[in-house]
Amino acid sequence: MNIGDVPEAVVKRLSAYYRNVCRMEAEGFEKITSAMLAEKIGNTSVQVRQDFHMCGGIEDYNIASLKKRLRELLGICGKHSMVVVGAGNLGRAIISYKDFEKDGFFIDAIFDNDLMYEGIQINGIPIMNIRLFEKYLESNETDIVVIAVPEKAAEEIYRKAVKCKVKGIWNFAPVDLQSVDGVQVRNVHLGDSLMTLSFRINETEYLKSTM
Amino acid sequence: MNIGDVPEAVVKRLSAYYRNVCRMEAEGFEKITSAMLAEKIGNTSVQVRQDFHMCGGIEDYNIASLKKRLRELLGICGKHSMVVVGAGNLGRAIISYKDFEKDGFFIDAIFDNDLMYEGIQINGIPIMNIRLFEKYLESNETDIVVIAVPEKAAEEIYRKAVKCKVKGIWNFAPVDLQSVDGVQVRNVHLGDSLMTLSFRINETEYLKSTM
Missing domain, CATH: 1.10.10.10 (Winged helix-like DNA-binding domain superfamily/Winged helix DNA-binding domain)
Structure with missing residues (x-):
């Protein structure tokens, strides 16, 4: 290869x-x-x-x-440990997504800054205070950090994850984070696929109007 | 163009x-x-x-x-009316996503089959019983149907949306729905970007091991 x-x-x-x-x-x-x-x-x-x-x-x-x-080829032969930062709707949607486990992606911890969530578990995974995030990464080998927090909080999570040398960051916040120092980053922009849909709708309408 | x-x-x-x-x-x-x-x-x-x-x-x-x-070019000059089917975590994440409105995408209704949700509003938008979905589409011009339900429920929503001639379907269920009869479809596979991240992590690890 x-x-x-x-x-x-x-x-x-x-x-x-x-x-x-x-x-x-x-x-x-x-x-x-x-x-x-x-x-x-x-x-x-x-x-x-x-x-x-x-x-x-x-x-x-x-x-x-x-x-x-x-x-x-895709590197999904073994187990990948993930942590999810952000226990809001999007974080919960990712945590509840069944298909990841069959490909070896396991969520070991969830972090949030909302004290309301402390002690609560989602799918048996405890939600921890975001203050413990760095300490957790230092003492628990973590492959992938999933960022599911608002834009303004994303950069700090990113910096900490890079500092702790995780292998990858899967970012859902609406900001483009860069791969750096051997830490691979993928940014998911949900809106982009809505735009491509809108483009094709516009195209279809235009073609209809010229027929 | x-x-x-x-x-x-x-x-x-x-x-x-x-x-x-x-x-x-x-x-x-x-x-x-x-x-x-x-x-x-x-x-x-x-x-x-x-x-x-x-x-x-x-x-x-x-x-x-x-x-x-x-x-x-992207067809986002005017207003696009959307309905979201599925008031679970993913549906809620989409409904709460602030950036869509600034591009003219407005959510007018939410549907779910869970009676628990009936009468509840999210961001001021009422959740309606899924039984009312077709009737709603027949009497309310709708551009885009967002499918945020499990795989087994997605096909039926798709068929009804196509039958009612909506312009586009934005599908988050893990199934590939096809564009048909002038109805444009975009399938979002969240897992795909996790796979590309995994590929690059694997690649980085391999390069490290050969240095």
């Missing part, structure tokens, strides 16, 4: 391939083709084969082998 | 340009360059200019004009 030079667009497609391979496995498929996989994600089979070639080649389209290979 | 053949990757970047232009405007910038915009989204200035060229050309990098042009 030519690690280090796989473009982000390819990595995003790998995630989508993996999601669809898991679904097709659940539906009882044992073997698939690049054409089937391409159709699932609205792309071409040439693209699928190119992507797989870029990742060191995947020749075997048997579902079980393909799933295993994609898991290796 | 060559409407109808703007690739999805370009539309996604337009959303990111718009988000950054808004932020830079708030920070007091009056003029920017393609290089500045490129840096914000981690791309090249050539790509920015190509994208703008593809959308009929944007020559004016004055922030106010650029913002206006991007709003036109």
